[in-house]
């Protein structure tokens with residue numbers, strides 16, 4: 001039992017790390033867009049490289065945010081029945097979903113995403129627009145990377161469900177929704 | 182046929198409560214691998230890449246960021262409660278304020294994920310704190326947030342312009358009237374329902390220590406800063422300083438500046454706002470990715486050809502055609518994404534409509550109104566998921582499903598108005 | 613019985629994109645008819661595969677058997693693909709087809725595509741593309757300095773050399789961006805396609821083209837798939853592709869002329885303008901400089917550029933005494 005707790009906590013660190021990177025990218029992106037608007041309007045300065053950087057950062061935000069949201073239970077659920085069920089039943093739903101849905105889905109995106117990025121690397125792909133960013137493979141690599149971390153987070157969902165089943169942990173309050181609003 | 186079975190299975194699976202995004206993805210995976218083999222999923226990186234490249238969607242994290250900062254600094258609360266105070270003893274003030282703020286946001290973005298979540302962050306906590314009925318509150322927010330799809334700029338109108346070969350400017354102009362009528366009807370509905378059931382939307386408590394006049398002055402003063410922020414966002418678009426997408430970044434930076442002015446700023450606050458933003462953004466995009474896997478399997482297993490066959494069976498007489506076409510789009514909207522409808526269904530309907538002498542601009546606005554509703558219709562209405570994703574636990578999916586029903590009805594009503602009285606909206610049904 | 617084949621084709625365009633989409637539909641129809649149903653083409657448009665600029669990769673990897681797109685989209689992946697669409701101050705459609713079919717153009721194109729397991733064939737021409745919609749008249753080089761324009765690719769680099777700021781705007785936001793002066797100018801295609809985006813409603817100055825005098829689309833085919841086809845079907849494909857290309861050039865001429873007549877009638881605000889000579893000269897020099905840099909970067913690019921320039925020189929000499937002389941003549945009489 002102890003090893004599941006250890007595994008669960010180390011897996012969680014991977015998702016938290018993704019979240020940290022995504023948060024940094026989020027702030028950089030807001031600054032990047034703001035800078036581009038001001039430079040264009042006030043100084044008639046346009047850099048396609050900086051414009052492309054916007055969507056590079058934005059992609060990092062959501063691709064690495066997804067595993068983070070998995071660990072922090074930020075992904076929305078339809079709670080018509082779920083909310084009424086006990087922890088055990090919820091844990092079963094999460095265990096089955098993680099193993100049957102999350103991990104296989106991430107696996108397929110991961111393997112095909114790897115080929116996708118590798119091909120870009122082999123061709124030395126860059127932007128086709130004037131002043132655009134080189135090394136397009138870098139951002140394409142974030143797809144399989146995200147898939148890898150989603151799979152980790154899926155495994156993590158399963159380990160957490162096991163902890164809940166043994167009664168050692170609880171799902172905090174009702175799941176679904178960050179309750180941000 | 183596989184596609185149809187897949188929808189039923191997905192519906193059943195969603196009810197189990199596993200995250201929506203991965204339920205879509207997982208169900209798509211089983212059906213896709215079963216019908217076409219693993220290699221079908223080699224298309225997924227391309228589809229994800231097309232989301233990454235779609236810079237219009239950048240409005241989602243940026244608007245959410247603005248919303249989170251406004252919420253964390255309590256500026257949103259200040260805006261809405263002050264607006265609510267202007268209504269004095271009238272119940273429903275907060276809901277009407279929500280509709281008005283939603284209309285302003287709608288004029289600055291065409292991305293539903295952005296406006297619904299931002300409106301949810303801004304106004305749901307305030308309405309709940311003031312003892313609003315959960316259904317009225319969530320229905321109002323979903324409706325207000327979805328206004329962005331009919332009030333220009335709007336993605337639906339841009340896509341329809343492309344598919345139907347109509348100038349975007351004409352569509353934007355034609356959509357203003359229906360958008361205004363919709364906003365007016367939402368407000369009228371709230372006034373009516375709160376008159377009948379005042380307990381669903383209590384009026385702002387009166388502060389007896391100050392006069393009504395003083396109360397109004399205070400409220401106006403409090404409204405100005407946050408409202409000015411929204412006006413700056415809008416103004417930056419109208420003056421061409423920023424594109425609609427970029428304007429949302431100005432909103433985020435502007436919200437931070439307001440926070441500094443109000444001594445609410447700290448680096449911790451910004452970092453926490455970033456964390457919230459990432460979490461909610463990830464929720465929205467996971468749904469988009471799960472849904473794109475779903476629609477991929479649907480169309481590569483022949484679902485699009487099946488839909489085409491159905492469309493070709495519609496009647497060849499003007500009013501019968503219009504009514505059935507609208508019904509079919511509405512029903513498909515319960516299940517299928519508006520982009521798929523625009524690209525699969527509309528191209529088949531268009532030549533028929535043209536042959537019947539139907540005014541294509543009018544037809545396009547009808548479709549846009551209709552597709553807007555698809556964001557709100559259970560079980561797969563994306564606005565409902567997005568709002569649920571940011572709502573506190575006591576707000577249940579069922580509350581949202583029930584809360585939007587009156588607003589769906591109002592949308593259908595406006596749709597019917599445009600069908601029957603196109604001249605009210607400055608259009609004609611035939612050319 | 614003879615084997616039957618179905619080729620899945622991904623196109624960069626949406627399902628009912630005019631002219632471009634007609635080209636693939638015509639192609640598919642004639643292949644099926646000519647082969648008596650033995651060869652079928654299934655067209656998937658961008659709304660289905662969601663990867664308008666993924667056509668190269670998808671055909672290369674075999675997810676699709678063939679594609680319909682434009683070669684210069686792959687410039688970021690394989691720089692030499694740039695040369696097989698249209699070059700600023702380059703050949704017109706007639707000259708360029710002659711280069712492809714008789715001047716060694718096809719061979720050079722296959723040489724560029726073959727290492728990627730692909731074959732490329734001409735896929736239809738838009739004719740001379742218009743130089744773009746401008747909100748303000750351009751009277752001198754100074755007016756171009758700092759001008760914000762949506763102009764992608766190599767033409768954007770040429771514009772950048774003379775002071776323009778090439779700017780990325782999502783297609784869905786182009787109209788609003790131009791209307792509200794977020795950008796000052798937009799380059800798109802020509803009257804028939806520009807009309808749909810409504811630029812004539814918000815910009816008065818429609819400039820004549822120089823940057824894409826003969827934009828040629830392409831049919832991309834996965835080489836392994838091509839090799840599996842029997843000789844007769846290959847020939848049917850070749851003929852159908854060539855006919856589709858010709859048909860598209862003709863259709864472009866027809867549709868653009870018709871659309872231009874409509875713009876003239878409905879939008880009297882629109883004025884046709886040509887850049888002044890000093891701007892053309894500056895852009896011509898910039899173009900030359902960029903081509904020289906490209907030629908120095910590698911041997912293959914150098915050969916392609918030389919082949920094109922040599923062919924253009926010879927072919928233009930004849931165009932001058934035929935097409936140009938004739939159009940000039942027509943300008944002298946009423």
Ligand code: NA
Nearest residue numbers: 287290329334
């Ligand atoms: Na909008």
Ligand code: NA
Nearest residue numbers: 741799800801
């Ligand atoms: Na062009």
